[in-house]
Amino acid sequence: MTMKQNVIIKGTKDGLMFLLNDDCLFDDVIEEIKEKLEHSHQAILTGPIMRVTVKTGNRKLTPFQKELIKDVVKIQGNLYIHSFESEEDELKKQPEDQVQLISGTIRSGQVYRFEGNVLFVGDVNPGGNIIATGDIYILGSLRGLAHAGFGGNKDAVIAASVMKPTQLRIADVVSRSPDQWEKHAIQEYAYVKDDQVVIDPIQYFTKFKKIMNSVI
Template sequence: MGKVLKQGVTIKGTKDGLLFFLDDSRPFSAVLKELKYKLEQNNASHIWDGPEMKVKIKLGQRQISKPEEIAVRELFSIRKNLIIHEFESEGMPYLLDRESGIEMLSGTVRSGQVLTHTGDILLLGDVNPGGTIQSTGSIYVMGAIRGLAHAGSKGDETAIIAASILRPTQLRIADVISRPPDQWDESEVNMRFAYLVNNQIAVEKMHHLSRIRPDQEWKENNKRP
């Protein structure tokens, strides 16, 4: 008889809200896939569509990167009543490489404006047509990119560009410029990220990040003493 694979996501209710246990022995991409499936189910609508509930994400002995945290938050955004209040790892900070961090800004980059940054940046807002966001590291936008985004502006080819709505006029990573904007699928509503592969810019859904960029996870893990 075959071995039964235990659940990657376990949900428990408490007096304060809901606990989501994410199995630290499974690949994070597989856990994200299972989490997405469970959040999209309709047979638990009394929970998913009920009153506002606090959510705590327990990661076990796993630490996650900032892009992975953003991917989890994006999945939960489909259930407006489920509000993530905390991530927790056992005996350690839940985020990898906290000392270098990521700068978070909020606002809208309007037409004619240029937002430049050194390092990774998380923008809570939109980049409108005619606006530009440029960073020497990766760019994460919890909103829409409809203007120009340039990540890895000093030559970092491992940088990525991620957004809740990715419909840019142009993308650049390091010295590579995207194809014409008609390549971007207007029907796609999931968070996506752009990255370099074979000297071309490709786009994938956010939950594929750990599969496509496993080298980044390895480097971050090995920065810890």
């Protein structure tokens, strides 16, 4: 049976990438880096200066562990560590305006919850709830409750093709009473201004066009 490598070295257009096994002991990682640089990968040590990106997977390195890897690598005169990147770091680098595309119908008594921004294709019926930590975009009728910016994000917005909600919430700001929505049956979006939920026609919301272009 072939043993799993603790360190895989790959060439990239920017230099080298070290892929570290996140299941093994850290000492085993250090030993394998030494072994590969001193024996099996000597060819890369005779060329020009190359930067190294270290991918650590789910392993979160301590500052001391990072310094140990740097010390091992810098012994080889033409290599230097450019960055350390974990899976957690990769998730943090995802664009904030990334949107999940979901379709269906939210019926009375149902609660749909989402992390980040969501584009919901379908209707939210009276008694239905849609909640997101980011923005909520509804291609359909919003006749239930929508809560954007759950967790405190007052920059979040709520947009719908037909805006007739029982209630809107953005962060901890609650909208006006539902009887005032009856006259509105056009595409609109809601946002917070001066600690109040404000409604405007969707054509004034330039970000909406970018969102639609990115998911459709």
